[in-house]
Amino acid sequence: MTLATGIGSMPGDDDRDYAEAVRVTLGELPHLAFVPELPGRGAIANMTGRALAVVDGLGVDLQPAGWRLTDASGVDHRRARSLLAQDLDQVEEQAQGYAGAFKAQVAGPWTLAATVEKPRGDRVLADHGARRELAQALAEGLRGHVADLRRRLPGARRLVVQVDEPMLPMVLAGAVPTASGFGRHRTVHPPEASAALEEVLGAIADAGAEPWVHSCAPGVPWGLVAGAGARGLSVDHSVLGAGDLDALAQALDGGLVVALGVVPSTDPASVPTDAVLIERVLRWLDMLGLDPAVVGERLVVTPSCGMAGASPEWSRQALSLSRDVAGHL
Template identity: 70%
Template structure:
């Protein structure tokens, strides 16, 4: 059975309405929507810092910065996440099945959060290890909290968002001055930090996925780091990516394929076109839809935060219908 889900972000500022929409349009695999329009504390980085354990953070003119103790904006991010989980608990009373939550990964955080004295965490070997371990520890508690609130969920997925990983590995993250680039992080270190986070998720009783909508991300590294699901934009895949995804499906892992535009298109695709596109992809890989369908998920190409409310709803409807066609 092919199912549909969302990547994570959603337009607007009304969390209650967004969650109701997701629950209604994506019944087989709903997710906790993220609404960055509510402010920086609700964005991808602020949301992950709210989950992080042991380390504090505060908001500076240049963005988020690690501190000795949580600052007022860090506390606001944690409070907002708690309020959203309260709403989730209320609206999903009696719900059973599968559910997905999202969090920014260690390399996304290292590339966007500053050290206490400035410059990105990415610039310091010890700081990036400490940040990854704090995120892993925080996720243990976060997963336990979500499980307590969703007692009927038998499959909880935690999607780790790593859109900056390709830039980290390719030495493309700019320094604070903007005139230089941070040194590349070698794949073994990148894999180790990601593995700490993915292992923490698995040990807490959830299924670890990794999402990336950036080209050049080594998908095999995600699998060897412990990802049991890989979420990608179909339009950005290389020949090596196709091979890695075929191996993932054949090996029993999940592939979430981004097929619906995340921004309002000039001409919207039909559900028939989406269905045929996925079937052509499977045929190219030599995979039988009836054999891998239970491990195949279709999504938008990335988050829907930049879409109009009308397109965001229409895109979810298209995904649900196309998934039914494929099934």
């Protein structure tokens, strides 16, 4: 059976919106629900703040320029951790009796390195030792995070942790701006990029969850990601190039999951029918030379990217449409 899920972010800016987002995901995605993220609540709830709430052993604080490593956790770091625990309480309460698979999301080591600052300014990406230390702290934090999710969701038949890496192509291309904006950080070479991902993905797998990697940016080296230990690749159909087809075909042939983002993630001018989206998926599978009946649960249908910019009505409809497309496939 082909499954459906969401990427992670949902619209909303307060606790009531979060409770509603949990209700929507559980109601629309009975086989692969996810822990919603509401970045509209501010820096402590955005992708970076959420991941730093998971990181173990490093102090961070929120500065005017963004998150920065510090000697001890600041008040905003403590607030981010408190909000994550509060949100997971909401998920636990509403997911009583849930028996499907469940997914959580966290920013990956390279996206964090490109968005978090060193104590004296500029990105962690500029310091080889600092970026290695940040990846190790994320890996250690994820071991505890997975254990917490297991405790809260005892009926979940399968636990997935999706590592979000929207900045990975820019990191590999040497395209991340320096703090001044006048320069670019040096290119990170593939072996080092793979090693950091391998550490984080390995920690997820060691803790008993299934590691996926998501990016809706073009130019992601999916072969490198799969080689680092990802068991699922979450992609935006609209940005895939001809060079991505071989890597994704090999992933599906090798037993990995591919989550294909085909449903618009923001309110479309014209709502696509499930028939149009099904045809889009079937054409893509045909290009890969794969039969949907053979692929089965290794193919997952999703929105194209996160839905923080969507209306509440469309976010619900997009998840429902994803589920319908998966069901027909």
